[in-house]
Amino acid sequence: MSAVLELDDVAIQFGGVQAVGGVSLAVEAGEFVGLIGPNGAGKTTLIRIIAGLLRPDRGRVMLAGADVTSDPTATRVRRGLALTHQIVRPFREMTVLDNVVLAAGVEHTSSPLRALLSIGRRRESERAAEILASVGLAGTERKLAGSLPLGQLKRLELARGLAIDPKVILLDEPLAGLNHTEASKQAETIADVHRRGLTVVLVEHNLEEVMRNCRRLVVLNNGQVIGDGEPRAVMADPVVHDAYVGGGMVSHAES
Amino acid sequence: MSAYGISLVSIAGINVILAVSLNIISGFCGQISLGHAAFFGAGAYAAALTMIATANVPLALLAALIMGCALGIIVGFASLRVRSDFLAVTTIGVNFLFVGFVRKQGWLGGEMGISGIPATGFGATGNAIMIVALACMTIAFSLYMSRSWMGFAFRAVGEDESAAATLGINARAYKLAAFGIGTALAGLAGALYTFFTQFITVDSFDFVFSVMLLAMVVIGGVGSTWGVAVAAVGLTLLPEAIRFVNDYRLLVFGGMLVLVIRLAPGGLAALTRNLFARGKRV
Numbered sequence: 001m002s003a004v005l006e007l008d009d010v011a012i013q014f015g016g017v018q019a020v021g022g023v024s025l026a027v028e029a030g031e032f033v034g035l036i037g038p039n040g041a042g043k044t045t046l047i048r049i050i051a052g053l054l055r056p057d058r059g060r061v062m063l064a065g066a067d068v069t070s071d072p073t074a075t076r077v078r079r080g081l082a083l084t085h086q087i088v089r090p091f092r093e094m095t096v097l098d099n100v101v102l103a104a105g106v107e108h109t110s111s112p113l114r115a116l117l118s119i120g121r122r123r124e125s126e127r128a129a130e131i132l133a134s135v136g137l138a139g140t141e142r143k144l145a146g147s148l149p150l151g152q153l154k155r156l157e158l159a160r161g162l163a164i165d166p167k168v169i170l171l172d173e174p175l176a177g178l179n180h181t182e183a184s185k186q187a188e189t190i191a192d193v194h195r196r197g198l199t200v201v202l203v204e205h206n207l208e209e210v211m212r213n214c215r216r217l218v219v220l221n222n223g224q225v226i227g228d229g230e231p232r233a234v235m236a237d238p239v240v241h242d243a244y245v246g247g248g249m250v251s252h253a254e255s
Numbered sequence: 256m257s258a259y260g261i262s263l264v265s266i267a268g269i270n271v272i273l274a275v276s277l278n279i280i281s282g283f284c285g286q287i288s289l290g291h292a293a294f295f296g297a298g299a300y301a302a303a304l305t306m307i308a309t310a311n312v313p314l315a316l317l318a319a320l321i322m323g324c325a326l327g328i329i330v331g332f333a334s335l336r337v338r339s340d341f342l343a344v345t346t347i348g349v350n351f352l353f354v355g356f357v358r359k360q361g362w363l364g365g366e367m368g369i370s371g372i373p374a375t376g377f378g379a380t381g382n383a384i385m386i387v388a389l390a391c392m393t394i395a396f397s398l399y400m401s402r403s404w405m406g407f408a409f410r411a412v413g414e415d416e417s418a419a420a421t422l423g424i425n426a427r428a429y430k431l432a433a434f435g436i437g438t439a440l441a442g443l444a445g446a447l448y449t450f451f452t453q454f455i456t457v458d459s460f461d462f463v464f465s466v467m468l469l470a471m472v473v474i475g476g477v478g479s480t481w482g483v484a485v486a487a488v489g490l491t492l493l494p495e496a497i498r499f500v501n502d503y504r505l506l507v508f509g510g511m512l513v514l515v516i517r518l519a520p521g522g523l524a525a526l527t528r529n530l531f532a533r534g535k536r537v
Contacts (some may be wrong), residue, residue, distance in 0.1 A: 051421075053417075072425070073417070073420040073421060074419075074420045074423050074424055074425040075425075077421060077423035078423045083421045084421075085418070085421070089415055089417070091410070091411055091414045091415060091418065092414070093414060094411075094414075098407075102407055102411055102422055102424075103422045105404055106422065109404055109407075109424050110423070112405055112428050112431075112432035113432075114404075115403060115405035115429075116400065116403055116405040116432075117403070118404040119402060119403050119404070121404070160421075160422060164422060
């Protein structure tokens with residue numbers, strides 16, 4: 001079994017509303033999966049379940065073959081799951097570099113005692129600087145993270161995710177709030193990350209970029225997977241068509 | 256040095272340990288505690304009982320350290336459950352609970368406190384030297400911690416717990432560690448206080464003292480070990496030097512607290528940094 005991230009019949013109910021109703025999904029190593037769905041489809045809930053912020057009523061979440069359903073976020077991160085937030089959450093009072101250094105030092109921060117006994121951070125600083133350069137943030141290292149504009153903060157989120165050296169990275173709307181130029185640059189960076197061998201799960205509203213970059217598309221509606229496969233084939237499926245997009249959007253994405 | 260001078264040095268040293276240890280909890284890790292005096296008191300009582308039973312100084316220090324730490328970890332568990340502003344309220348409650356509990360306990364001397372605690376045998380000067388040495392060690396430890404990955408992770412937890420979690424940092428473990436270490440040092444300060452006075456009453460460990468300690472942290476500069484240590488010494492000596500400050504201690508400290516928060520939120524540490532930065536520019 002080479003699934004990096006696997007959901008097995010995951011379901012959760014909020015006060016009688018079935019937000020996610022039995023989703024099974026296996027993401028294989030090296031895949032680039034786009035996860036889309038209309039508002040209220042259960043995307044955010046599913047992300048929260050994968051991130052460990054919500055416990056599903058039933059079903060299992062597996063990371064690299066290990067059951068992490070009852071593990072908190074930090075444990076999942078240590079098992080190779082990187083997460084970026086839809087709404088950016090940098091440590092504003094730290095420098096851009098320190099934000100990434102801290103992520104690069106996951107080995108040191110695994111327990112308070114270990115952290116107390118570790119001092120040096122030169123290796124992590126060098127790695128962090130490389131990662132910042134790879135996402136196009138070279139030159140901002142010494143600025144306070146709080147002083148960066150949104151476009152750069154979105155990149156910083158990505159850089160922090162990469163710095164933990166994950167097996168799979170879950171990107172929650174990394175393009176939201178960016179203008180067209182910024183968005184395509186950011187999408188290019190993400191495609192680059194995938195080319196270097198990282199498994200990517202991209203949750204995004206920007207259908208154009210999803211269609212252009214993802215190799216596999218999963219469509220969620222009413223808490224169910226209604227489409228899963230090659231993006232164009234999925235979008236051509238009348239079920240997906242009816243439930244989610246009008247014909248106009250598909251042709252827009254294809255153009 | 257005069258007996259008066261020695262007692263001033265002793266009290267300043269004890270306050271440095273208390274303020275620097277509170278800074279670990281509230282400054283480094285961002286968990287506002289308004290009950291630090293309770294852990295100080297727990298250490299003092301543990302040391303007093305140990306001294307009466309065994310007259311063994313290292314054992315009394317150890318008992319105080321363990322008592323402060325144990326109580327701190329229990330309260331630390333509360334910090335996992337409540338948001339930061341409620342933590343302040345919870346720790347105030349812990350302080351009142353401590354004072355109220357001790358007042359009613361015959362075996363802890365109740366209202367009268369514990370007197371006739373055996374001396375350490377080091378003399379007043381010896382005690383003062385021990386206190387200053389331990390205060391220096393506390394400062395050194397705090398400086399080291401701030402530079403270590405623990406200090407780094409503390410700052411992350413203090414700023415945004417869920418963002419810290421996405422970097423694989425277990426915020427619960429770190430918050431407990433901050434409480435455990437900070438309160439263990441407060442317990443240690445309690446033992447030193449017991450050695451110094453040989454007579455303790457619960458009134459020395461009340462909420463007002465906790466506020467004074469937090470004032471030292473804020474005035475010194477939240478998160479700055481040196482700033483907090485300097486403020487602890489300064490605020491200990493100020494009432495001795497100026498009669499007016501002694502008479503209106505709470506008024507003066509309260510006023511300074513408000514002024515610092517309003518005009519220089521970074522405290523003494525930030526003021527000095529700015530001064531140096533300006534000096535360089537000129």
